[in-house]
Amino acid sequence: MSRLLSLYRSTLGKKAIVAVTGVAMLVFLVLHVIGNLKAFLPDPQLGVPDIDVYSRYLRSMGTPLLPHGAALWAIRIVMLVALALHVVCVVKLARINHAARPIRYHRRRFVEATTAARSMLVTGAILLAFLGFHLLQFTTGTIDSERFVEGAVYANLYRAFHEVSIFAIGYVLAMGILATHVYHGAWSLFQSLGYDRPDRNPGLRAFALLLALGLFVTFSSVPVAFFSGKMPVPPDSKRVAAVKGGG
Amino acid sequence: MNFVLKIWRQEGTGSGGAFSHYEVRDVEPTVSFLEMLDTLNEELTESGQEPVAFDSDCREGICGMCSLVINGQPHGPIPGTTTCQLYMRHFSDGEEITIEPWRSSAFPVLRDLVVDRSAFDRVMQAGGYVTVHSGPKPEPNSIPIEPEVAEEALDAACCIGCGACVAACPNGAAMLYTSAKVSHLALLPQGQPERYARVTAMVEQMEEEGFGSCRNYAECEAACPKEISIKFIGRMNRDYLRAALREPINPRGKMESQ
Numbered sequence: 001m002s003r004l005l006s007l008y009r010s011t012l013g014k015k016a017i018v019a020v021t022g023v024a025m026l027v028f029l030v031l032h033v034i035g036n037l038k039a040f041l042p043d044p045q046l047g048v049p050d051i052d053v054y055s056r057y058l059r060s061m062g063t064p065l066l067p068h069g070a071a072l073w074a075i076r077i078v079m080l081v082a083l084a085l086h087v088v089c090v091v092k093l094a095r096i097n098h099a100a101r102p103i104r105y106h107r108r109r110f111v112e113a114t115t116a117a118r119s120m121l122v123t124g125a126i127l128l129a130f131l132g133f134h135l136l137q138f139t140t141g142t143i144d145s146e147r148f149v150e151g152a153v154y155a156n157l158y159r160a161f162h163e164v165s166i167f168a169i170g171y172v173l174a175m176g177i178l179a180t181h182v183y184h185g186a187w188s189l190f191q192s193l194g195y196d197r198p199d200r201n202p203g204l205r206a207f208a209l210l211l212a213l214g215l216f217v218t219f220s221s222v223p224v225a226f227f228s229g230k231m232p233v234p235p236d237s238k239r240v241a242a243v244k245g246g247g
Numbered sequence: 248m249n250f251v252l253k254i255w256r257q258e259g260t261g262s263g264g265a266f267s268h269y270e271v272r273d274v275e276p277t278v279s280f281l282e283m284l285d286t287l288n289e290e291l292t293e294s295g296q297e298p299v300a301f302d303s304d305c306r307e308g309i310c311g312m313c314s315l316v317i318n319g320q321p322h323g324p325i326p327g328t329t330t331c332q333l334y335m336r337h338f339s340d341g342e343e344i345t346i347e348p349w350r351s352s353a354f355p356v357l358r359d360l361v362v363d364r365s366a367f368d369r370v371m372q373a374g375g376y377v378t379v380h381s382g383p384k385p386e387p388n389s390i391p392i393e394p395e396v397a398e399e400a401l402d403a404a405c406c407i408g409c410g411a412c413v414a415a416c417p418n419g420a421a422m423l424y425t426s427a428k429v430s431h432l433a434l435l436p437q438g439q440p441e442r443y444a445r446v447t448a449m450v451e452q453m454e455e456e457g458f459g460s461c462r463n464y465a466e467c468e469a470a471c472p473k474e475i476s477i478k479f480i481g482r483m484n485r486d487y488l489r490a491a492l493r494e495p496i497n498p499r500g501k502m503e504s505q
Contacts, residue, residue, distance in 0.1 A: 007491045011460035012450055016488055093460045100419030100459030102352050106255075106266065107345040109319035111326075111469035113417065117462065188463040191477070194485025198478050 011096060014089040019189035021082040021089075026186060026211070028079055029178075033218045039157060040225070047235035049154035056151065087128065094121060116184040123181040130174040137167075155234035161226035168227035172220045179216035186211045248274045248335055251343040252287065254299055260355045260363075266345075276336035280323065281306060281313065283335055300359040306331040308472060311407030314414070315360055316347040321411035321470040329409065329472040349414035353421070353456045364410050366456040367424060371408075373452035374445035375428050377437045390436050403431035405473040415470030418459030423467040425453045426483035427475050433486060443490035444498075450487050 007013030035058075041050040062071035110118070133143070138156060141148030147159050161168045186208035190196045196204060225231050249272050257264030269291075274283055281303050288298035304312035313330040317323035323333040338344060346360060354362040392400075404427075412423035429446050432438030438445070461480055468477045 003491060003495075007488075010450060010487075010491070011454055012484055012487045013491060015460060016484070097418035097420070097459035097462075100352055100457055101350055101417070103350050105316060105319055105347055105350055106253075107319040107347070109324075110417075110464075111320070111466060113464035113466050117464050118417065120462065184463075191463045191481045192461075192484060194481045194483075194488060196478065196481040198476060 008089075011093060014093050015192040017085055018089045018093070019192035021086040022185050022189050024082040025079065025086065026182065028075075029182075029215055033215060036222050037218060039154060039222050039231075049234065051153045051157075052151065055153045083131075087124075090121070090124065114184065116180045117188070120181065120184055123177050126177050127174070127181055130177070134174075152234070157222065158226055158231065158234045161223040162229065162231070165227060168223040171223040175216050175219045178219070179212040182215060183208050183212040248276055248338070248340045250274060250283075250335075250338065250341070253343060253345045254360070255347045256299070256359050257348075257356050259358055264356070264359075274335050276334070278335050279306070279331060280315075280317070280333040280335065281331050300357075300361045302361050303331055308332045309407060311409035314349050314362060314364075314410060316349065316414055318345050321349070321414040322409075322472050326469065327472060327474045329407075332472075349410050351410075351413045351419040351458070353419070353458050354410060354413065362410070364408070366458070367408050367410065367421070369456060370421065370425055370449055370452045371428060374441065374448040375432065376441070377432060378440050379437075392435065396434055400431045400434040403427040403434065403475065403479050406431075406471075406475055407473060409472060411470045411472060412467035412475075413458065415466040416459065416461075417464060417466065418462055420461050420467075421453050421456070421458035422461040422480045422483070423471060423475060423477065425449050426479040429483045429486065430479040433482070443486065443493075446483060446486040447490045450483070 008017065035051070035054055038051040038054045039049070043049055044053060058072050059069045116123075137143040137160065138153075141150060141156070144160070144164075148156055161171070187204050190200075190204050249270070252269045252271060253266050254269060255264055256267045269287055271283060271287055274286070278286075281301070284299060284301060291298045302312045302314050304310040306313075308329045308331060311329070313322075315322070315330045317330065317333070322328060322330050323337070325333055325337055348354075348356050348360045349362045349364075351362075353366040354364055357363050406424060406427040408424065410421075410424070413419055413421050416422075429449055432445065433442050463477070463480075465477050468475065
């Protein structure tokens, strides 16, 4: 434990924590987007969208071994801890970095640094704000509490993205920011953990690019599909309520 | 060739500085950048003004003394060279050239363009050594080393400690310097006994000096006059994490003095 604490005190250790928590969040994002794609699957039974079934599964995961919702809460807590560590370490590092270059250059020409790398703090801050908004919209339903129905995932998506165009546009833009952040982060984490090698680097760069593009395309496909009007209308709210009672 | 020079002038550490403009005329394209500054200083001295203070020594790219940020790039626009290897033909006639010192809180400006780089010496003192026995010297080449390993160690050992990596890094990090110094010893058999103690001590000293952290921009590699690869940073990270996570070993063991 004392060794982990001393690791946290060093900048190299903080970078390693940022990298490991970044990996945890990337794994979560991949699982999240796979779940999102269930919005495109046909209803397993009439009037019950597949993504609603998945949402109920997430809550009943681990039962009867674990209490209802325990597994989901465990994942939520792990993700919150990872996010908190990621943000705290980055903020501490940013302060150290700022102190290391108190007087900026009058003229500066960058050769290697990508825009994605140089804007990590900005993209990270936007993503943090987006995450707060996203949870308020689709987890607690605070953003549009009059029309939000807990458990009716498909209907909530339909209302948000089909009926309010600003949400669809905002989400696609936010996914663009996410892709920029992941493009640098998913490569950079290998160096922070010491797994980069010159012969591996082109592969690692390609992996980061593919991951960034893949997350952007798959995450954006849901709001874009609902916005385009090609998605079927959700089952009426009575049926939704019945499903909720049954679940 | 004619140039307008925009040079950072500063009395001493802690005192404020500002840019001054100087015009240099009829400069031969074959003249080196530092010779052009020498000529300017002669003119300034003759007209009773204070000459521009800048560092230089060997003027053949091996000592690591020259340290100018020219038009926003440490050691100027030509990759893989030091400032002294830069010639006026690399600039266009009539150009305004901005010259600034290395900017880092760990490298305080002593005067004008001269900075104090003794922070690097202290990082080196913290662990840049190997243990040798004091008896008769062994036959050279008595320890066989794979050529690839020897070459890689030499690539790291090319570091001349000029500080361009720190100057180029948007975070003012000394990761390329420290990792080159750590790696050239960690790669060779002679450096193994202190390998993990060395990386810990040198990284701790690096942080104490107030250098920033690595964000994997690779600007340091682009600015390095010896073109040292950032792969050594990854190597140092790996060794540092290993050293930090494993059980600390007391090198004295049970041999504490009675």
